[in-house]
Amino acid sequence: MSQFLQATVYGLLQGCIFGLVAVGFSLVWGVMNVVNLAHGAFVLMGAYMAFELNQAVGLDPFLGVLPAAAAMFAIGYLIQRGLVNLVVNAPIFITLLLTFGLELLLVNGMLIVFTADYRSIPTDYAAHSITLPGEVHVPVGRLIAAALAVALTVGLSWFVRRTRTGMAILATGMDRGAARLMGISARHVYALTFGLAAALAGAAGAAVGSVTTFSPADAGRFTLFSFVAAVLGGLGNTYGALLGGLVLGVFQAWGGQLLPGTLVNAVAFGALVVILAVRPQGLAGRAFYASRVEV
Amino acid sequence: MRTRTLAGAVVAALVLAGGSACGSKGDAGGGSDTGNGKLILGASLSLTGSLAKEGALTKEGYQLCQDVVNGKGGVPVGGKKLNLEIQYQDDTSKPDTAGQLVDQFNDKGIKLILGPYGSATTEAAAAVIERNGQVMADAAGADDKIFQKGYRRTFAVLSPANQYAASMIQAIYDLAQPRPTTIAFVSADDGFSKTVTKAGVKKATDMGLTVVGEEYVPNGATDVSSALTKIKPKNPDVIIGSVHLAEGVAIVKQAKELGVVPKIFAETVAPPTPDFAQSLGAAAEGVLGSTQWTDKTAGSDKWFGSAKDYAATFAKMFNGREAEYHNAEATAACLALALAAEKAGSTDPNKVRDALAALDEQSFFGPLKFNDVGQNVTKKMGVIQIQGGKPVPVWPTDSAGAQMKYPGAAA
Numbered sequence: 001m002s003q004f005l006q007a008t009v010y011g012l013l014q015g016c017i018f019g020l021v022a023v024g025f026s027l028v029w030g031v032m033n034v035v036n037l038a039h040g041a042f043v044l045m046g047a048y049m050a051f052e053l054n055q056a057v058g059l060d061p062f063l064g065v066l067p068a069a070a071a072m073f074a075i076g077y078l079i080q081r082g083l084v085n086l087v088v089n090a091p092i093f094i095t096l097l098l099t100f101g102l103e104l105l106l107v108n109g110m111l112i113v114f115t116a117d118y119r120s121i122p123t124d125y126a127a128h129s130i131t132l133p134g135e136v137h138v139p140v141g142r143l144i145a146a147a148l149a150v151a152l153t154v155g156l157s158w159f160v161r162r163t164r165t166g167m168a169i170l171a172t173g174m175d176r177g178a179a180r181l182m183g184i185s186a187r188h189v190y191a192l193t194f195g196l197a198a199a200l201a202g203a204a205g206a207a208v209g210s211v212t213t214f215s216p217a218d219a220g221r222f223t224l225f226s227f228v229a230a231v232l233g234g235l236g237n238t239y240g241a242l243l244g245g246l247v248l249g250v251f252q253a254w255g256g257q258l259l260p261g262t263l264v265n266a267v268a269f270g271a272l273v274v275i276l277a278v279r280p281q282g283l284a285g286r287a288f289y290a291s292r293v294e295v
Numbered sequence: 296m297r298t299r300t301l302a303g304a305v306v307a308a309l310v311l312a313g314g315s316a317c318g319s320k321g322d323a324g325g326g327s328d329t330g331n332g333k334l335i336l337g338a339s340l341s342l343t344g345s346l347a348k349e350g351a352l353t354k355e356g357y358q359l360c361q362d363v364v365n366g367k368g369g370v371p372v373g374g375k376k377l378n379l380e381i382q383y384q385d386d387t388s389k390p391d392t393a394g395q396l397v398d399q400f401n402d403k404g405i406k407l408i409l410g411p412y413g414s415a416t417t418e419a420a421a422a423v424i425e426r427n428g429q430v431m432a433d434a435a436g437a438d439d440k441i442f443q444k445g446y447r448r449t450f451a452v453l454s455p456a457n458q459y460a461a462s463m464i465q466a467i468y469d470l471a472q473p474r475p476t477t478i479a480f481v482s483a484d485d486g487f488s489k490t491v492t493k494a495g496v497k498k499a500t501d502m503g504l505t506v507v508g509e510e511y512v513p514n515g516a517t518d519v520s521s522a523l524t525k526i527k528p529k530n531p532d533v534i535i536g537s538v539h540l541a542e543g544v545a546i547v548k549q550a551k552e553l554g555v556v557p558k559i560f561a562e563t564v565a566p567p568t569p570d571f572a573q574s575l576g577a578a579a580e581g582v583l584g585s586t587q588w589t590d591k592t593a594g595s596d597k598w599f600g601s602a603k604d605y606a607a608t609f610a611k612m613f614n615g616r617e618a619e620y621h622n623a624e625a626t627a628a629c630l631a632l633a634l635a636a637e638k639a640g641s642t643d644p645n646k647v648r649d650a651l652a653a654l655d656e657q658s659f660f661g662p663l664k665f666n667d668v669g670q671n672v673t674k675k676m677g678v679i680q681i682q683g684g685k686p687v688p689v690w691p692t693d694s695a696g697a698q699m700k701y702p703g704a705a706a
Binding site: 003108111116117119122141212215216252253257260262 | 343351484510511519520521522527528541544551573578
């Protein structure tokens, strides 16, 4: 029983990390209908920034979340303004192609700059764990990352529902034409959204970099998990990615306990298929976002 | 719009699954093996993708071989001195691409091939080599499966997969006091790692250890928590990880998170690479690793001298970095081809093949001698332990740099 409980707790923590990585991806997809295949590369850029800051000035990776997010915001804003905005009205294949190309550029750029070495941001405390009754260990690093995931999701939710800028993002996502008629600059809002998503990716990278290893080749894995978490959770809801991540994490953990360990991904993707068959819009998603028409 | 989104999703999934499926096609010039006094070797390597790190190490080993051999005037073949020229292609860590690239080399008339990094790519390349009548010196494909297909043109300089875990179990059996009684295996699910685990389980059973767990995780996983959670209640004295770097780091890291404390961790492949100790910090202390080569390996040859000389040459060429066994095995593969061409007095692939089969030479890498399926079973594997943040050879004791610490893990 304690073994199962341990697996569940660990799965929930892992799920929060999936959610943390996916929240920006889901935002961009929901608002702009752009499936950003370079998202995993953004996460890695955040991880490398936090790593370099840690090596250079000994900055704690969880504090490194802030500069990584700030720098990634600027990069994301510029990429959207100068690049993705050019094709944002084009069929989704074009934006897919563009972000895929961007991913190749970024990953190979990181390969040149940082080499293919595996890295992890060392801390004294991240691998320590709090022991709960029943011999259930809760690792500190993952707990902080999970708290960050929840905090960022709640913060993002507050931002889009309670601030003028946030509501502009929401409005543009719902109906770009109407938002424009209200005087909202879609170009700016899109760039802001993409910057925000990149910042969230950067923050996730810094946190993930301290609890696990990373190398440029991991970009695809991060994008894939973001994709699954976003689809599972559903679009059009800032809580969707976290919810999807949690479901993914727990299903993987349970699958790992009940079935041979090599089937964890089969279990997770099996769950995806079943949930999409029952609720095509995802667990918390709104069907509207999958069927909107933009003008 | 709905269908568009869905179609987009499908494309995205395909793209993610396929990664960059197109291999780069460099301009290789052309020419035969002996064009302009050159001995041209082809090397398909993982320069991007999931094995980019190990691919780069392999390339460095080949590069060092080329520079040293050419620096000493080149390979004497049939009265002429031929300079080595290695042509590289990127297989993007994909076996099918590795096979295609070997075919491309054949189309250009390049018959002598240096192996890719890893068993899966090597296995794919070996099949093509056999069909085309090329010859391959295998630097890093250790899976015994490659050599059970009756191929006659692939020769591995490295010790076979069945030795990886077995050597560490032997070291623990020889050196650990009190001797452990229980052992558990966490294995990646690729062919090489599975072969290592099967051989390790057999070895452990033969030695009288009780195998309390044999868990498999997806190749390249960074989360091995479910395997560890399953093993934890069985409280093994030894945990053997049959893994690569990502899984190897995850085992030690997550074992600490989950309170899994064996007396010692022993892992294949991962611990000898500097990234292992760097990313784990203090947690890496005491972890055992199996290695194909250390700078204390016995033997020497005319091109590279002893293992120590090789380490010095490597440090000089790569800004003081220490040579890893991945570097050394690559250089050894290149050396095997050079020695074979010299002995054959020709670059004809059939003659080089026969010379390789008959090769019996000492080298900085240990003995280079192949059995009738092309495996190097004469060479022994070594065992290292992370001590003071560095891998130190601890077994066999006659080429050890320090005593093995047991229990190893600083809990």
